[in-house]
Amino acid sequence: MHKEIMIAGYGGQGVLFAGQILAYTAMDIKMQVTWIPSYGPEMRGGTANCTVVISDQEIGSPQVAEPPIAILLNLPSYDKYEPLIKVGGVAVVNASMVDRGAIRTDIRTIFVEASRIAEEIGDTKLMNMVAVGALLAVLPELDIKEVKNALRLHLPSRHHALLPSNYLALERGFDAAVSQGHG
Amino acid sequence: MAKELIKGNVAMAEAAIRAGLEAYFGYPITPQTEVLEHLARRMPELGRAFVQAESEVAAINMVYGAACTGVRVMTSSSSPGVSLMQEGLSYIAGTEVPAVIINVMRGGPGLGNIAPAQSDYYQSVHGGGHGDYHPIVLAPASVQESIDLTVLSFELAEKYRNLAFVLSDGSVGQMMEPAELPPMQPIVKKNYDWAIGGKGTREKRILTSININPHDEEIANLRMLQTWFEIKKNEVRYKEYYLDDAEFLVIGFGTSGRVALSAVRKCREKGIKVGLLRPITVRPFPDEVIIELAERVQGILVVEMNQGQMLDDVMIAVGKKVPIEFYGRPGGVIPFPEDVESEIERMVSAKLEIVNNPRVAWLDRMLHR
Incomplete structure (x- = not known):
């Protein structure tokens, strides 16, 4: 098992945390995992991305030239990374912040109204968890139950009041992907 | 724990x-x-x-x-x-x-x-x-x-x-x-x-x-x-990967070593007999194991995120026994596994020569990418 996932958006969209929760989940199910952020002087308000590599053997490169899996949370990220996704790969795109369709026909693109769904749940900050939920529909190696577990185990207890809405965001994203025939 | x-x-x-x-x-x-x-x-x-x-x-x-x-x-x-x-x-x-x-x-x-x-x-x-x-x-x-x-x-x-x-x-x-x-x-x-x-x-x-x-x-x-x-x-310490039957050797430390590991695995999938030595102590340098490996490989590729610094220590250890190639990404660039993979493939298919300074050919390749 070897999965390489890139998550990109703008600073403040929860890009890094979305990657971390996948990393925590992988760790909890005893997989090897590496999470690496982009870091630079341009980070605040600019683009942010991170790469998560999950494997059952010692992980080599922490970064990938052509990510087979990507979560793209805004238009600049979609424009930048859509061309790089590996042929046959999958992109989860936050349709709420993207005003175009897919250009690539050799990858699978899952458009999810992540921001709108998060707003319906009552907190736009849950957008990242909606997108992660949508990804889980096509990433059976990480069970949504395990991701919920990871949230509960690794979120500091002062944030535990937010767990139910995070769970709901994951489920709504998952269902949105499944209802489009993915997963 | x-x-x-x-x-x-x-x-x-x-x-x-x-x-x-x-x-x-x-x-x-x-x-x-x-x-x-x-x-x-x-x-x-x-x-x-x-x-x-x-x-x-x-x-x-x-x-x-x-x-x-x-x-x-x-x-x-x-x-x-x-x-x-x-x-x-x-x-x-x-x-x-x-x-x-x-x-x-x-x-x-x-x-x-x-x-x-x-x-x-x-x-x-x-x-x-x-x-x-x-x-x-x-x-x-x-x-x-x-x-x-x-x-x-x-x-x-x-x-x-x-x-x-x-x-x-x-x-x-x-x-x-x-x-x-x-x-x-x-x-x-x-x-x-x-x-x-x-x-x-x-x-x-x-x-x-x-x-x-x-x-x-x-x-x-x-x-x-x-x-x-x-x-x-x-106190010499290093880690070996796929070296038992290796005909070609890659040497890299730290991040470039782990990027090289991904490349070596890809090459192994293609049937290329290549292994990796990752020095953990870069000083004391694991020169004895490198000298030993140089006796049985056809070529050595040194991978670094610089212009070729550890390369000198490899060259001192190996001497003119076997051709040494270099691939580096200086200035803050991390190589991708694909880059190292194509360097390994180039090494395996090229007619390798023992040269005084592998950086010269590397620089030429970098400038004419």
Whole structure:
């Protein structure tokens, strides 16, 4: 098992945390995992991305030239990374912040109204968890139950009041992907 | 202890604490700042010394002072900051007191950038300060190694009264991986027979790097070299991958070593018999195993995030026995596995020649990409 996932958006969209929760989940199910952020002087308000590599053997490169899996949370990220996704790969795109369709026909693109769904749940900050939920529909190696577990185990207890809405965001994203025939 | 998801920089800081770090002096610089940040919070709560100095020059001289008292002491910085420390490092080496230095390398020369690089290999491994001295240099490639090698650096520094560097880079420093921290060690008062700190009724001790009489300095130099040979005999560490039947050898340390691992695996899938040697101690350099491997491979590819620095040590070890190729990405660029993979494939299919300077052909390839 070897999965390489890139998550990109703008600073403040929860890009890094979305990657971390996948990393925590992988760790909890005893997989090897590496999470690496982009870091630079341009980070605040600019683009942010991170790469998560999950494997059952010692992980080599922490970064990938052509990510087979990507979560793209805004238009600049979609424009930048859509061309790089590996042929046959999958992109989860936050349709709420993207005003175009897919250009690539050799990858699978899952458009999810992540921001709108998060707003319906009552907190736009849950957008990242909606997108992660949508990804889980096509990433059976990480069970949504395990991701919920990871949230509960690794979120500091002062944030535990937010767990139910995070769970709901994951489920709504998952269902949105499944209802489009993915997963 | 259970594994936790932890950032490389934080891991080194917490590992130092658990190894009994008693005093830390430093100055913030990206991509190393989390080391300082973590210690700023943890050291005072443990009643230990944390000082954010006014500069790296001040910090390393504070390290020097503390090291003379025999406490476990450390500083951390990134490339330009470590350049500033070179005078102090030479004084510490010349005084033969133990100290640990973490360098989370970034792109250079000059102010460069904050991206990961390996271009301080020469400076660390061959001693960036003046005079003959011989630092121990440990190069982690993962968060777990960042922990293990930080702990080891204290043990080796004290065992040999020597400088020990943890030579990390922005990638290993910024990444998070599951890792296990060691249990908290109690701080032990060591009563070294060389340390100063209130003589009481015992005889006076002097720690200094001054030897006005050149013959005395010569004796000190020979003693330091003797210590170094002892270190070289005992402390070489490296990791081997797919080497049993390898016809081609890749050598890379730290981040470029782990990128090379991905490339080597891809090549193995294609049936290419290639293996990887990843030096963990870049000083003492694992030259004996490289000499041995050179006897049975057809070509060696050295991969680094610089213009070819460790390459020189490989060339000294191997001589003209087997062709050596180089692939480097200087300036803060991390190679992708595909880049290294095509370099391996090029090496395997090319008619290789033994050349004086593999950088010449590499530069030509880089300029005509």
